[in-house]
Amino acid sequence: MSVDTRQRKAERIRHLLETEGDSVHKNTQVFNNGRYESTADLEDYEELKDEARAIKEDAIERLPELVNQVTETVEANGGTVYIADDAADANRYVTEVADGRDVVKSKSMTSEEIEVNESLEASGSDVWETDLAEFVLQVADEAPSHIVAPAIHKSREEIAELFNAYFEPEKPLETAQELTQFAREYLGEKFVDAEVGMTGANFVTADTGTLALVTSEGNARKCVQATDTHVAVAGVEKIIPRVEDLQPFVELIGRSGTGQDITSYVSLFTPPGDSPTFDVDDELGSGDEREFHLVLIDNGRMEMREDDQLRETLYCIRCSACANSCANFQHVGGHAFGGETYSGGIATGWEAGVHGADSAAEFNDLCTGCSRCVNQCPVNIDIPWINTVVRDRINRGKDGDLDFLVKGLTPDEEPGGVDLQKRLFGNFDTLAKLGSAFAPLSNWVAQAGPARSLMERTLGVDSRRELPEFERESLVEWFKNRGPQVDPEEARRQVALYPDAYTNYVRTERGKAAIRVLEALDVRVDVPSAGESGRAPLSQGMVATAQSNAEDVYDALAPAVAAGHDVVVVEPSDLAMFHREYERLLPEDNYTALKNHSYEILEYVYGLLENGADINALPDGDDMQIAYHSHCQQRTLNLEPYTLAVLEDCGFDVRTSDVECCGMAGSFGYKSEYYELSIDVGETLVDQFTTENTADRTVVASGTSCLEQLDALLTRRPAHPVRLLDT
Amino acid sequence: MSAEPITTFESSLEEVGVELVRTSTDQFESTLIPLLSTPAVGAPLPFENVSLPDAVETDPGVEELEAAKTGVTAAGYGIAEYGSVIIQGGPDGEEPASLYADEHVAVVAGSDVLPDMDATFDRLAEDIRSDAGQAIIATGPSATADMGALVKGAHGPVEVTVVLLEDR
Numbered sequence: 001m002s003v004d005t006r007q008r009k010a011e012r013i014r015h016l017l018e019t020e021g022d023s024v025h026k027n028t029q030v031f032n033n034g035r036y037e038s039t040a041d042l043e044d045y046e047e048l049k050d051e052a053r054a055i056k057e058d059a060i061e062r063l064p065e066l067v068n069q070v071t072e073t074v075e076a077n078g079g080t081v082y083i084a085d086d087a088a089d090a091n092r093y094v095t096e097v098a099d100g101r102d103v104v105k106s107k108s109m110t111s112e113e114i115e116v117n118e119s120l121e122a123s124g125s126d127v128w129e130t131d132l133a134e135f136v137l138q139v140a141d142e143a144p145s146h147i148v149a150p151a152i153h154k155s156r157e158e159i160a161e162l163f164n165a166y167f168e169p170e171k172p173l174e175t176a177q178e179l180t181q182f183a184r185e186y187l188g189e190k191f192v193d194a195e196v197g198m199t200g201a202n203f204v205t206a207d208t209g210t211l212a213l214v215t216s217e218g219n220a221r222k223c224v225q226a227t228d229t230h231v232a233v234a235g236v237e238k239i240i241p242r243v244e245d246l247q248p249f250v251e252l253i254g255r256s257g258t259g260q261d262i263t264s265y266v267s268l269f270t271p272p273g274d275s276p277t278f279d280v281d282d283e284l285g286s287g288d289e290r291e292f293h294l295v296l297i298d299n300g301r302m303e304m305r306e307d308d309q310l311r312e313t314l315y316c317i318r319c320s321a322c323a324n325s326c327a328n329f330q331h332v333g334g335h336a337f338g339g340e341t342y343s344g345g346i347a348t349g350w351e352a353g354v355h356g357a358d359s360a361a362e363f364n365d366l367c368t369g370c371s372r373c374v375n376q377c378p379v380n381i382d383i384p385w386i387n388t389v390v391r392d393r394i395n396r397g398k399d400g401d402l403d404f405l406v407k408g409l410t411p412d413e414e415p416g417g418v419d420l421q422k423r424l425f426g427n428f429d430t431l432a433k434l435g436s437a438f439a440p441l442s443n444w445v446a447q448a449g450p451a452r453s454l455m456e457r458t459l460g461v462d463s464r465r466e467l468p469e470f471e472r473e474s475l476v477e478w479f480k481n482r483g484p485q486v487d488p489e490e491a492r493r494q495v496a497l498y499p500d501a502y503t504n505y506v507r508t509e510r511g512k513a514a515i516r517v518l519e520a521l522d523v524r525v526d527v528p529s530a531g532e533s534g535r536a537p538l539s540q541g542m543v544a545t546a547q548s549n550a551e552d553v554y555d556a557l558a559p560a561v562a563a564g565h566d567v568v569v570v571e572p573s574d575l576a577m578f579h580r581e582y583e584r585l586l587p588e589d590n591y592t593a594l595k596n597h598s599y600e601i602l603e604y605v606y607g608l609l610e611n612g613a614d615i616n617a618l619p620d621g622d623d624m625q626i627a628y629h630s631h632c633q634q635r636t637l638n639l640e641p642y643t644l645a646v647l648e649d650c651g652f653d654v655r656t657s658d659v660e661c662c663g664m665a666g667s668f669g670y671k672s673e674y675y676e677l678s679i680d681v682g683e684t685l686v687d688q689f690t691t692e693n694t695a696d697r698t699v700v701a702s703g704t705s706c707l708e709q710l711d712a713l714l715t716r717r718p719a720h721p722v723r724l725l726d727t
Numbered sequence: 728m729s730a731e732p733i734t735t736f737e738s739s740l741e742e743v744g745v746e747l748v749r750t751s752t753d754q755f756e757s758t759l760i761p762l763l764s765t766p767a768v769g770a771p772l773p774f775e776n777v778s779l780p781d782a783v784e785t786d787p788g789v790e791e792l793e794a795a796k797t798g799v800t801a802a803g804y805g806i807a808e809y810g811s812v813i814i815q816g817g818p819d820g821e822e823p824a825s826l827y828a829d830e831h832v833a834v835v836a837g838s839d840v841l842p843d844m845d846a847t848f849d850r851l852a853e854d855i856r857s858d859a860g861q862a863i864i865a866t867g868p869s870a871t872a873d874m875g876a877l878v879k880g881a882h883g884p885v886e887v888t889v890v891l892l893e894d895r
């Protein structure tokens with residue numbers, strides 16, 4: 001990426017942070033909190049997600065068969081089905097059906113994807129968006145910034161200003177109530193005049209030809225009732241086998257999206273419907289003659305189905321949880337974190353599939369792989385993985401396949417086209433090794449003005465960030481000189497402490513603290529020389545390098561695992577590699593063995609204490625006031641409670657943050673194009689640690705990135721929680 | 728039907744801002760009349776010996792529909808766990824009557840209050856397979872947050888009341 005491109009990107013993000021950030025943040029926050037609350041009340045949440053996932057897997061597997069089935073059913077019901085290969089094909093069909101008549105539409109992202117409004121208008125139809133948010137955007141001539149709440153970037157004041165300027169009402173509109181009432185009345189006339197009603201469909205059941213529409217405003221119902229031609233536009237992936245299959249989705253979709261247990265209306269239409277419709281003479285006439293057209297859109301989906309990496313995208317029910325739970329999205333919104341049509345975490349998969357890699361490339365780097373969305377997705381899609389895969393393909397400059405995963409090419413075979421910046425961060429291990437070997441000289445040189453400006457220009461490393469300072473003596477070297485301190489015969493357990501690159505070369509003090517704490521609890525510790533986990537290259541989309549790193553790490557740790565020892569990890573993002581991504585990078589047996597024997601440091605301490613280790617061997621917290629920020633990936637693995645419990649059991653008084661991510665996210669915060677967004681995200685965390693109740697607390701955080709971010713933004717110096725337990 | 732789903736139904740309805748009014752076949756008309764604001768529209772009720780008072784227009788034109796303050800229709804069943812009612816729209820005009828008026832009054836038989844989504848979908852599937860063209864799972868009034876704050880009453884009703892026929 002050139003300096004100019006980086007600058008343009010940074011400027012665009014800055015602009016959106018200023019103009020749309022506040023509205024997006026406020027609204028996504030409501031959805032995000034709502035989802036946590038609403039899903040917590042759902043007893044069988046996990047089972048419902050598994051059920052939903054299984055239904056989608058089966059449906060996509062049998063898609064061609066289901067397309068045939070739904071065609072037969074809809075036709076037997078008296079409707080028509082059209083399978084459109086692409087957007088142009090769909091638009092041609094829809095405009096033919098509309099034939100210049102006026103159209104009222106309910107919200108449909110798929111109709112945005114094919115840009116049907118433009119085609120309809122060009123053929124002489126008046127088209128009205130009747131979903132109030134879409135209506136606002138139609139008036140403003142803007143694109144959606146969120147897949148469920150498309151005008152989420154607009155405040156009430158902005159909408160009032162827009163309406164007052166555009167419609168010039170007698171009395172200026174001000175409150176949300178007034179704006180809603182005005183729009184309802186304005187669109188009320190459009191419903192009466194229109195002859196064609198267009199809807200999307202959240203689901204289509206193959207057995208009965210039923211459309212399920214999840215809405216709140218009632219406009220979709222009116223689009224169907226008030227017109228005599230109903231056109232439903234849906235991606236082919238929306239088909240599920242049976243009506244009964246709707247149940248888990250109906251229970252999950254509102255909760256996952258806007259955080260409502262259920263939205264006001266879940267409409268199940270089995271068209272053509274026979275509700276009375278509006279006649280020309282303003283009477284309610286028979287609806288028996290209503291026409292129905294189901295337009296099923298391929299537009300790349302059948303190819304996604306054949307693509308082992310992108311297929312999961314088709315399970316997506318477009319609930320928006322992956323946008324709402326994403327710290328970057330919360331701060332900048334879908335106008336930056338989105339492509340031609342879709343926005344949020346999964347948009348990378350959709351854009352790559354329906355519009356191509358270029359559209360995905362625009363925003364794909366905004367996914368930092370923090371993984372907060374993973375447990376939120378109602379169909380258990382590994383959204384960060386899709387982002388990684390697409391990033392890898394973009395790096396390769398073509399829609400490459402991932403054959404190399406199987407063939408196991410070496411890291412040196414990353415294609416020449418990989419951006420220098422990505423290469424730099426992807427090879428952090430090498431960098432750290434060199435930095436450590438030449439420390440402190442390397443630190444002085446790196447921090448010096450000329451070096452920093454060179455780095456900014458050539459590598460896009462923002463000069464406003466402090467660089468990590470490498471230690472001359474690595475943790476592995478220190479340990480080699482010092483040796484283990486607990487006799488294996490007397491040890492409670494034996495542990496291999498994994499020296500992740502940061503703990504090994506940069507923050508060795510937390511590694512030493514971890515070792516001493518374990519030893520205080522009668523654990524024999526060894527520190528094998530193992531390299532970087534693959535997290536760094538993976539986050540740059542350098543999958544082949546990540547895989548090669550993973551294999552090396554496995555080889556280094558395998559003897560300890562084979563001997564029945566446990567592997568303890570200080571850096572949560574590396575433990576997350578072992579537990580999540582290694583499943584895709586290592587042979588299954590190796591993955592399982594490492595996963596089952598590896599623990600986060602305080603999770604392990606918790607386990608030791610639960611199994612008889614003496615808590616008196618650890619220091620007494622004596623009510624010391626602590627503010628603790630867990631790490632995003634640590635929270636996805638549900639490991640935050642262990643740190644909290646250990647600290648509290650030791651007598652510390654702990655407050656925790658509840659932001660999704662610190663904003664630093666490995667290399668993300670160093671990149672000059674994203675520096676300001678990273679700071680913006682970090683400020684939200686800082687706000688939580690500078691309240692009356694937290695401002696004087698000692699700050700601890702589990703992740704290296706979080707520590708760097710907090711260090712940059714707070715005047716207090718943060719540390720890893722294990723250091724509180726080190727005497 | 729045991730009292731339990733009804734109690735749950737009532738508290739779920741309350742959570743979504745809907746009042747439950749209990750009545751019986753005999754008392755239906757006297758219960759309904761104070762709930763009506765005129766002009767009122769509606770669709771004929773399917774319950775034996777239960778009918779709408781004359782004040783309710785069951786064959787409205789477009790203007791009457793849009794001017795209506797109250798719309799009375801039957802609801803096929805209720806879902807106790809969610810406080811939802813299922814509006815089955817057909818040629819009698821349940822859909823427009825429940826959608827355009829400011830307030831929707833949904834009449835449900837006590838025995839049609841189902842405990843949860845599982846039971847509901849069993850029944851929905853059966854109905855849809857035997858040709859019910861339309862079933863709306865309606866929960867509370869229509870709503871929107873699109874204008875910068877939560878507003879009750881978007882394109883549909885601002886208020887919903889459920890009248891429960893306890894002896895049916």
Ligand code: SF4
Nearest residue numbers: 316317319320322377
């Ligand atoms: S990927 Fe999952 S969380 Fe994201 S929109 Fe799709 S279904 Fe929802």
